[in-house]
Amino acid sequence: MxxxxxxxxxxxxxxxxxxxxxxxxxxxxxxxxxxxxxxxxxxxxxxxxxxxxxxxxxxxxxxxxxxxxxxxxxxxxxxxxxxxxxxxxxxxxxxxxxxxxxxxxxxxxxxxxxxxxxxxxxxxxxxxxxxxxxxxxxxxxxxxxxxxxxxxxxxxxxxxxxxxxxxxxxxxxxxxxxxxxxxxxxxxxxxxxxxxxxxxxxxxARKLDPLGLLLSAGGMLLLVWGVVDGPDHGWTSARVLAMLTCGAALIALFIAWQARNRTPMLPLSLFRSRGFSLVNIVTLTFSAGAFGAVFLLAQFFQVVQGLSPLDSGLRTLPWTMAPMVVAPLAGVFGDRVGPRNLIVAGQVLLAGALLWIGLASSPTVTYGDLVAAFVMAGVGMGLTFAPISTVALASVTEQQRGVASGANNTIRELGVAAGVAALASVFSSYGGYATHQSFVDGLVPAVLVGAAIVAVGAVIAGWLPRRHGATPPGRS
Missing domain, CATH: 1.20.1250.20 (MFS general substrate transporter like domains)
Structure with missing residues (x-):
């Protein structure tokens, strides 16, 4: 040099x-x-x-x-x-x-x-x-x-x-x-x-934002805590309502503070980008529907079919290992195919797989009847992981990538917690752990709700921008 x-x-x-x-x-x-x-x-x-x-x-x-x-x-x-x-x-x-x-x-x-x-x-x-x-x-x-x-x-x-x-x-x-x-x-x-x-x-920005840190961390902690406690304590209980209400209030105050602060920790200008806003909505629906269903399906093999934890984990590998293979390929061909097309295809495949699993599940269903749907779900997840991250980063300037990545990951984790809690609530409303049949009675509607959530994300993904080059602040 x-x-x-x-x-x-x-x-x-x-x-x-x-x-x-x-x-x-x-x-x-x-x-x-x-x-x-x-x-x-x-x-x-x-x-x-x-x-x-x-x-x-x-x-x-x-x-x-x-x-x-x-x-x-x-x-x-x-x-x-x-x-x-x-x-x-x-x-x-x-x-x-x-x-x-x-x-x-x-x-x-x-x-x-x-x-x-x-x-x-x-x-x-x-x-x-x-x-x-x-x-x-x-x-x-x-x-x-x-x-x-x-x-x-x-x-x-x-x-x-x-x-x-x-x-x-x-x-x-x-x-x-x-x-x-x-x-x-x-x-x-x-x-x-x-x-x-x-x-x-x-x-x-170089200046710390202590108030923003407290408001965002406190608000997210209460929201996620409330969602996690919802199925156990009841969504209308004073405890859960108080946490959700206070969490939402702190997040609202955080947003208001960010709008006034000259050095915000989360520049609201990020959300003026159509790509960034929409990809975060898809992240939320994808995480909620997919991981909420996985949480219950992982228990299905142990509770209904009596398998050991290791054997149950091995049964889910066609689903959970597929993203490891497909996600890198989606990254390699992402520029050629376009991230929007990959995300839409991934969400359609995932929603279809969850629908298939929900309709096929029964106390006597064989693993062979589900394995193709598991592979389909894994391919759908693999087509989604990398393009979502690509769009989130490409929708902002280089200086904003850190906070953009943090926001996208936060929404993903909130989606996981919300999905597990929501689908567990559906499960407990229609079934339980008393018998094999009662577990399936709760599993089927919960997985079908997960499929519907992912399907909504697939529709929203269709509105993502076709191009994903660097986006100036305030533009879509």
Whole structure:
């Protein structure tokens, strides 16, 4: 490189071509795989953990929710802090916190200790998820970005896919503590890779917005908490209504504050882009319908067909592994086919698969009658993951990618929580766990509602812009 009068911020852009794509993908992919894996990996270990820690049913729910709540609530906050103090620095902090909390979870000897460790894990994951995508977009040349995001989507999907299988295998072959111990060496490797491969970057605004951080985090925490508690405490209970109302009020105050603040953590100008606004609506419907259905279908094989956690996880692999293969291909061919077409096709396939599963489910249904629908659903999810991220990032300026990624990830996690809660509520209204037939009586209408939610997203996706080049602020 020559040493002429290059501007100070130039080196990161100049170094993009010198970083091997494989090294960059490893630096951002290993951490995102780790945090998405932990979203579901503990679910198959719950019966064993309940026995060893003498945990109650409420404790078991909190082992899952304690991770989900801070993860969803602080995604936007972590992305905004990364824009101001340094994205790589915040990313590294997230990996370190997640790794240390994993060790604490492995050492837990009481339910409250495991719950607390899972909550800290969620905080660390909130910093990893949005910033991994932002750092990837910054580290690769524009011509490789769509393909790189596709591969990133496949890695993220792999974490979701193998979570139940890894959890079941570890519990049956080793011990439930190893679910968390395995994160420790992986976290150390992830820190080393991030330090050596990734460059530091920041967003546009440098001034912190403490009030915005408090309002957004508090509002998201109460909203997600209310949604999670809805099925158990009743949607009309004072507890749930209070959390939902207060959460919505805090989010409204946050939006009003962002409109007045000269250095907002979430520039409302982002939503003037038709592409950004619509792709986030599709993210919400996709996450709610798909993951709400997966939550119930994963239990179907254990409750109705009497399979072990490991065998149940293996039965879902045609669905959950397909995105790992399809998402990178969607990234490679995304520029040629167009992200809008891929998202529409993915949502149509997913809605059709859920409809198929809902209509075919019965206490005596064979696995062979469902496996084609599972593959169809997995292909639909794979066609959706990467294009959604591509459109979200391409609809904003480079300086806004961090907060855009944080907003998109926040909406996705809110969709997951809302979908699980809503479909669980439908399930409990029509069926239950008393008999195989009662479980199916609740499963069928819940999965059909999931199919309808995804179908709405497919229609909305048809309104996405055809082109996805960089969009100036305030334009669609």
């Amino acid at each position: 020559t040493t002429t009068t290059a501007p100070p911020p130039a080196p990161p852009a100049a170094r993009r071509a010198t970083r091997p794509l494989g090294a960059v993908l490893a630096a951002v992919g290993i951490p995102i795989f780790m945090v998405t894996l932990d979203n579901l990996v503990v679910s198959t270990a719950l019966p064993v953990i309940r026995t060893e820690l003498d945990a109650s049913l409420t404790d078991l729910q909190w082992f899952v929710n304690a991770y989900t709540l801070p993860f969803a609530a602080f995604l936007l906050t972590a992305a905004a802090l990364g824009d101001r103090i340094g994205r790589r620095r915040m990313f590294l902090a997230g990996i370190a916190v997640f790794t240390l909390a994993s060790a604490a979870a492995a050492l837990a000897t009481a339910p409250w200790q495991l719950t607390a460790a899972r909550a800290v894990q969620g905080l660390g994951a909130a910093a990893v998820a949005p910033l991994s995508l932002t750092l990837l977009a910054q580290a690769v040349p524009d011509r490789l970005r769509t393909a790189a995001v596709g591969i990133w989507g496949g890695i993220s999907g792999l974490g979701v896919a193998v979570g139940p299988v890894v959890g079941g295998a570890v519990v049956e072959g080793l011990d439930w503590h190893w679910i968390f111990w395995l994160n420790v060496p992986v976290g150390v490797v992830a820190v080393v890779l991030a330090v050596t491969v990734l460059d530091e970057s920041r967003g546009g």
